[in-house]
Amino acid sequence: MSAGNGTPRGLAEEEVWAGSEVEIEGSELPTFSAAAKVRVGVTIVLFISSAGGNLAVLWSVTRPQPSRLRPSPVRRLFAHLAAADLLVTFVVMPLDAIWNITVQWLAGDIACRTLMFLKLMAMYAAAFLPVVIGLDRQAAVLHPLGPRPAGRKLLGTAWGLSFLLALPQVSDLNIEKKEI
Incomplete structure (x- = not known):
């Protein structure tokens, strides 16, 4: 287990975290590296294209159709x-772009939990x-003339599961033991 000098095998005295440029015992702080700059640039390009495309889709599917009385379930x-x-x-x-730029979290615990x-x-x-x-599409193909009221239930289930599965991010994981 030990390399003979009192340290565990494979670990140096000044351990450096992989890819973080942070020395545990040294004074080097994380930096805004070239790789982080590329990640931020790619994130900005993806942000602009995703925002434009998804806003266009949302506008397209939510505007009223003059030829239909009810909106399509697919819309x-x-x-x-x-x-x-x-x-x-x-x-x-x-959040990812800001994290890559600042290289640290500055907004506090409540903001961290909320954003996570x-x-x-x-x-x-x-x-x-x-x-x-x-x-929904499977039901439409298998039962083309039958009713498909499960679409709203499935939507509610998807959003509800998303909410429930993300809920542990808000809980307090640092529960302190009280001394008696």
Whole structure:
């Protein structure tokens, strides 16, 4: 287990975290590296294209259709998918870009928990909603003339699961033991 000098095998006296440029015992602080600059640039390009595309889809599927009395269920599904993607666009992407620029968290515990909750919820919703669309389309193909009232229930389930699965981000994980 030990290399003979009192340190565990494979570890040096001044251990450096992989990719973080932070020495545990040294004084070197994290920096805004070239790789982080590239990540921020790519994130900005993705942010602009995602915001533009998803806002266009949301506008397209929510505007009234003069030829129909009721909106199509597919349009409702795509509106929810665009909303989930916009949540990813406006929460996850700026959060990642800011994190890469500042290299540290400056906003405090409550903001961290809230933003991590929103980030996780957005990512879960963006993953669950294509499944809901797939299930709705499967029902439409298998039962073309039958009623499909499960679309709203599936949408509620997708958003509800996204909320519930992201909820642990808000809980207090640092529970202190009280001395008696």
